[in-house]
Amino acid sequence: MMRFAGFFSLMVWFQVAGLGDLCAQVTDPIHESFTFAFLTDIHLQPERRAPVGFQMAIEKVNELNPDFVISGGDQVYDVMRGNQERADSLFRLYAEMSKGFNMPVYNTVGNHDLFAIYPESPEDELHPDYKYGMYQRYLGDTYYSFDHKGWHFIVLNSLGTTGDGRYTAVVDSVQLAWLKENLERVSRQTPVVVVTHIPLVTARGIVTGNPAGHHVTNSSEVLAALEGHNLKLVLQGHIHWKEYGEVNDRFRYLTGGSIAGNGWKGRRHDTKEGFVLLRVEGEEFTWEYIDHGWEAERLRFNAVE
Ligand SMILES: [Fe+2]
Numbered sequence: 001m002m003r004f005a006g007f008f009s010l011m012v013w014f015q016v017a018g019l020g021d022l023c024a025q026v027t028d029p030i031h032e033s034f035t036f037a038f039l040t041d042i043h044l045q046p047e048r049r050a051p052v053g054f055q056m057a058i059e060k061v062n063e064l065n066p067d068f069v070i071s072g073g074d075q076v077y078d079v080m081r082g083n084q085e086r087a088d089s090l091f092r093l094y095a096e097m098s099k100g101f102n103m104p105v106y107n108t109v110g111n112h113d114l115f116a117i118y119p120e121s122p123e124d125e126l127h128p129d130y131k132y133g134m135y136q137r138y139l140g141d142t143y144y145s146f147d148h149k150g151w152h153f154i155v156l157n158s159l160g161t162t163g164d165g166r167y168t169a170v171v172d173s174v175q176l177a178w179l180k181e182n183l184e185r186v187s188r189q190t191p192v193v194v195v196t197h198i199p200l201v202t203a204r205g206i207v208t209g210n211p212a213g214h215h216v217t218n219s220s221e222v223l224a225a226l227e228g229h230n231l232k233l234v235l236q237g238h239i240h241w242k243e244y245g246e247v248n249d250r251f252r253y254l255t256g257g258s259i260a261g262n263g264w265k266g267r268r269h270d271t272k273e274g275f276v277l278l279r280v281e282g283e284e285f286t287w288e289y290i291d292h293g294w295e296a297e298r299l300r301f302n303a304v305e
Helices: 002-016 020-027 050-064 084-100 133-139 173-184 204-208 219-226 294-304
Strands: 033-039 068-071 105-107 144-148 151-155 159-161 167-169 191-196 230-236 242-247 251-256 275-281 284-290
Touching (some): 033 050, 050 084, 050 275, 050 294, 173 219, 251 275
Parallel strands (some): 151 191, 230 251
Antiparallel strands (some): 033 275, 242 251
16 A cells, blocks of 8 residues: 555656656556567478478577567468469478477568469469468468567568569558558557568668669658657568668668578578577567578588488
8 A cells, every 4th residue: 555655656746747758658668578589581392401491490499489480471482483282282381380389470471472473373363362362371361460578569561463473562552551550559659560571671772783672662651650659670581681770769670581591502692591589678679690500401411412
């Protein structure tokens, strides 16, 4: 009772002093700590010993024991051009293998997960699994949000298709409306993480001299929707590129390398195959790129083959 009376006095003091906002911060801090893993571009396929490499990543994640896993897209390689039998077998393989994680897995849709969108595929838009259909059947919604220990996670679908059978990097208007509505229910103090397969922000085009297709074309609209919110981090995949940046005092972005490297044949962009472990402490986070041992195993196997 005394403690309650003391708290009440403190509240009155803050209000008298005109420090209502400060009071809200004082009474509602986030003290939780947790870890989560971000694995992206797994490109699972039965060939090139990919299941061996993915299993090594699963075992490393289980050893680190984060609260949950986020997969950043391109879970399988690939279903854009394929027939139903092959595409089903790839998603089945991923769905089965990912049960090996000892914690929940949140998936993100990637371009290689879009069924039959290329003209080379024997199927077309009349097929019920076309585009997002097969992904949804195996892995669920292509965009959604969830909360964990005071943080709000938003997983976006950064993919559309063109009339001539190619994918585009865009967050469409229906999803943008959903995003704004979703954020209306989130306090402006709540730390937010956005996950997207195709980067919202990247220097890749500048570094390589090839700006085409490496970022979401309407990134500015997505970031405008998040303005005024406590956006901490944008987690990204697609370009198999390891990159970390800070945009003013506003947010940071992290492109998480890849599990598959260059199609399981070696490094891509001289970045070792791996994943990211994030540690959250209150409102702050740190990250570390984890080598799950696939490069050493790949080189060892190639040497004895
Ligand atoms: Fe990829």
